[in-house]
Amino acid sequence: MTLPPDQTPRPRLWPDLKGSLGQSEEGARSALIAAASTLILIALVLWWVLTSEAWPAVQKQFFNPEHFRAAWPEVVRGFWLNVRMFLVAEVLILGFALLLAMIRSLRGPAFLPLRALVVVFIDLIRGLPIILLILLLGFGIPALQLPGVPNSPLFWGVAALVISYSAYTAEVYRAGIESVHESQRMSGRSLGLTQVQSLRYVLVPQAIRNVVPALLNGFVSLQKDVALVFILGIREAVRAAQIYNARTFNYTGYVVAAVLFLLVSVPVARFTDWYTERDRRRKQAMGSG
């Protein structure tokens, strides 16, 4: 059974806590039960944790309010760098990966060398641990001291992230391009568009629409992985927390960093779910209409 579009339940930002019983008294009652059982569970867990013998030590080391306040400014300052690295890297990744995917989608013998180059690049990069790439570029290239080449570890750390993520994201785009029906490509070509024009105007816009959820997943992943450049000594959130820990022997700084990361990634993850669900329903509505 499919509902008419106006009656289709709206996707929620949060999972449906009420279960499938949506309306009326029954709905209200099941919501009450769900809320009560959730509260009881939380209370039990809290009671169990807070009354355990180890809790005072755990609290002192990880959830110490004084240390939380003390570590906050420097970890936040570091996190601001994470946010900026993430934004710059993401924009570059979205562009560079699309370029790679488009080259890989070109047809005909003339483009074989270009296609082969992209395939080799993607295979190599996907085969390397990202941390290795960060070390290789972030320490390696500045050590060469080449004239005219930036020698900041920050630059090369972000470059390593961009290169690595572009290889994965290019494959996401490519799957999207291939999911557009062949007749669309043919239709574009029959109107006299070149290969590149049919990719740009016909295939890629439809492909991107198909892969938005996968791209959003990549956002969440990258948002955390930018922290990996801490290994180059860059003072982002994790590094700042590490420094705080080294100075005070207290781990609350790490918890501050964790809270900051969660504040960003949980909403993005929720948004991704919501968007994917909305997209699925819309496609269903179109299919049945």
Added chain:
Amino acid sequence: MTTKVEARNVVKAFDDKVVLKDVDLRVDQHEVVCLIGSSGSGKSTLLKCINLLVPIDDGEIVLDGQLITDPSVNPNEVRQKMGIVFQAFNLFPHMTVQKNIMLSPLRVHGMGKAEASDQAHELLDRFGLLDKVDEYPDRLSGGQQQRVAIVRALATQPELMLFDEVTSALDPELVAEVLGVIRDLKSTGMTMIVATHEMGFARDVADQVCFLDDGVFLEKGPPGEIFSNPKEARTRQFLQRIVDSGRL
């Protein structure tokens, strides 16, 4: 009369399945040629070969005296002289009707935006689609989509139109409006090759009817001859099946 397009000894195989065995076809300027034959006889493939969407294995195709199957010919330039309309419409779902129509004039033919827009409006008006100019394709009926697809091809100002079973995917009550557009084009003198299962339409509109059977043209001639007095047994069989199914 001048020859618009000519296919000589065209052979096309997909893997080891030979679809076109040895095909000759000559279409004169302003002529309407209907290709008939059962599904899988090679009608679509021939049209796609003429449009260079499918490369041929042997033979040659000549358009306006130019050998277009020569490897040195730029297929994009050849395609600018002809329009093709497919069975499944193939409109671009992410663009409005107007954008669908304007894409090729803007990007391929270098037309200005105002001019391309005027042309789109004019063509839509001519085929009674002006109120759909800002709609997306999924809001249109099959017949409307197919008429928009024809307008989109016409907007490239082709000298030759290829129609690949353009009514086969339509509900029966929508077939007439699409065939009406093709009749209208005939009256303007457009050269057309029409692959179709609509025999009544072929009899009405065609100057020449070609019966394609198993990758070869078994019989060609004026519609009166082919439909009333077919020479080949296979043609008679094919037409009998069409009559039996109530489509002639």
